[in-house]
Each structure stands twice: as structure tokens, then as C-alpha cells.
Amino acid sequence: MLDALRSWVFPSACEGCDRPGPALCAACAPAVAIHFAIDGIPATALGAYEGPLRDAILAMKRGARDPLAAFAQLLDAVTIDGALVPLPTTAARAAERGFDQSIALARAVAARRSLSCLELLDKHGLPQAGRGREGRLAASGRFRLKPGVALPPAVTLLDDVCTTGATIRDAVALLRTLHVSVERITLVARSETQLQGR
Template sequence: MDQKLEKSYKRIFPRCIEWLFPSLCAGCEREGTWLCGACAVSAQSPGIQRIVVGKQKIVVTSLTTYAVAPVKTALWRFKYQSIRAYGDVLTDVLIGNLPKNYCNDRVLVPIPLSPWRLRWRGYNQAQLFAHACGTHRGAEVYEGLIRVHRARPQVTTTDKLQRIENVKGVFALSHDSSTLHGRHICIVDDVVTTGATIAEAARILSRARPASITALTIARDV
């Protein structure tokens, strides 16, 4: 695809989707809002969730749970219906759950999409979330983690061992990673389930010899 055409597509397509699908609250379907006040409180209410994943014992902090209806619906429409507004408003609502000093001195590293999926969706939801957190907390975002192999979407795989195998070898560092040496890295994704994707990303990022690796997600799917 021509680069100018691709840029136009990425800019226009999400707007067309939002025009075709007028704003409806992700929780109660009320018209005129992507997330009403009551459903925003519901999305926030579970609070911070934490799990430890992978051989490196990566601590994953999630801002809420995927089980909450407004969160699940907003993320689904954000990812699979290309309605970016749901991701934007959900991030704005949940960023308040993030501990005040959480991003201090951390480099945020979003989980990348495959080039094919990025073209299809028009954006990387983890990248948008990372930049929103970076803006709110003044943290640096590093985008040198890339996908070098295409894997099946993890949502189609329920077995933990299959999820681990599915993402093995899919990531690499695309350019100079010396900026990560001795730094505190925070891997950023939208949802964590078994943690297989985050664990594989951490395995690759550890080659840059950071001081520590943690992870942050919008939601935890339990």
C-alpha cells in the first residue's frame, strides 16, 4: 500500500467507524457517551490487580479486571470494532487507579502488533495506552520491541502451555537497545490473562540488561 494512502486510511477509517457506530456507553448503552459516570465508577471499582508471571517472576499491575462489563465491552469495541474512542475514554477513566509514582524513572515498552494486524486495525492499543501513561506520568516510551513472526491471537488459545508456545520467538529488538541498559523497564499491554506474551517480551528485553522489568495492563482477565 502506498505510504500516503496508508496514512490517510489510518486517519480516516477510525472516524468512519465512529460515524457508523454513534457513541453508546460501554456499560449501559446510554446514547451520547462512550462511558457514562455510573459505568465509569463500575470500571474503576475493582481497583489495582497484581499477578506474577513467567520464569523471571514479572510483577504485572492491572488497573482493573476484564470481568467488569463496561471494561470488557469497551476493550472489545476498541480492539475488534476499531472504535478508538472507547480505548481513549477507558484509559482516561482508569489512569486515576495508577499509583502516583508508578512510572517514575521507568521506560514504557508497548507490546507490538504484527504489521498485518496493525494495518487492519489502524493502531496498536498497547502503544496508545503506553503513550497515554507516558503523558500523564512523564515517562519515556520505547518502541524498539517488534514482532518478527506472526502468531495466532492469544484469545483463540485457552491452554496456558499453548499460549507460551504460540508466542515463543515472536519478538525482537529492532534498533539500539543500549538506552535500556540499567533502566527500569515497564512492559505495557491492554489485557493480561496467563502472562505468556508479557513473559516472552521480558525474555527478549532482558538481553538489554535492564535494572528491572515489570508490566502494566489496562485489565486482568481472570
């Protein structure tokens, strides 16, 4: 609500430096993408989950539209193979926020590039926030296929933040059992805890 009010009173400003313009100005946007792999699948994040990028992600989760548009634009440079599939949050969390940021971002990215955005997955169980690292690593089987969807042969998964990678591995495991090839993983940010044990 405050973000909506702010964007009405003050048209779009950078989350990092408050300069009028896009939600991440050229100076505050991450300069170099992070390329890594999760279970051998190439993954790209716009940057580390810190500083202005983190601020912009938190603003997006509060419902601000400008950061979402800025991320979609920055993701233009990232390779996507196959259909774009967002990793949804739980229905309870999405209802609490009023929207699902990964799905909203995937729709924006797909629209810019005339790709298909396939909302294949539902997530159930408790949201990860508030659970410990071990609890998150142990979480499995949290996704299920939406009823009645047609499966593509190959997909790129999209999520906002990757912390341990457990959520992504969970989705990859499900898709592999369905013979869907996960070609790439696209992320807005990677939390540096990802570096541990990798």
C-alpha cells in the same frame, strides 16, 4: 467504522450502560485494581477481563478512541517506573486493524504523565488469537528488538489484556538478555485464566 459513526451521531457514551459521558462511567469502571506478579515482577490490571471493561477493550480494538482515552485516564493511578514500553501486536494484525492498540494506549498514558514511551519491540509470528492455550504457552521468542533503538536501564511493560502471561514472559526474557530491568507490568485487564497454575 460503526464506532466512529456512533461517536459522531451520539457523542461519547459509556460502554457499560450507554449513559452519555466517558467510555467507562464511574459506576461501570472497575472499582479496585488487581495486583499480582508475573515471574516476581509486580503487575497491575485495572480489573478482570469481563463486563463493561471487556466491552470497552473490544471497542478500543475496533478503533474507538473514547475507551482508549478512558483507560489512559484510569491508568493515571498506576505506578510506572522507568520508560513505558508497549507490547506490540504483530505487524500483520496491526495492519488489519489499522493501528496497534497497545502502542496507541502507551502513547496516550505517556503523554498524560510526561513519561517517555519507548517502542522498543517488534512482534513476529502468528497472532495469538485463534491458537489454543497450550499453543500460547509454548510461544516463545516472538519479540525482537527494533533496530537502532537505545536501551533504557529500566522499563514498565504495558499491554491491554494478559491471559496466560506467556506473551509478557516472552518480552521479559528478551529484555533480560539485553540487561534491561523490567520493573513493573501494567495491564488494562487480566483474564481470569491467569489464576490457573499460578
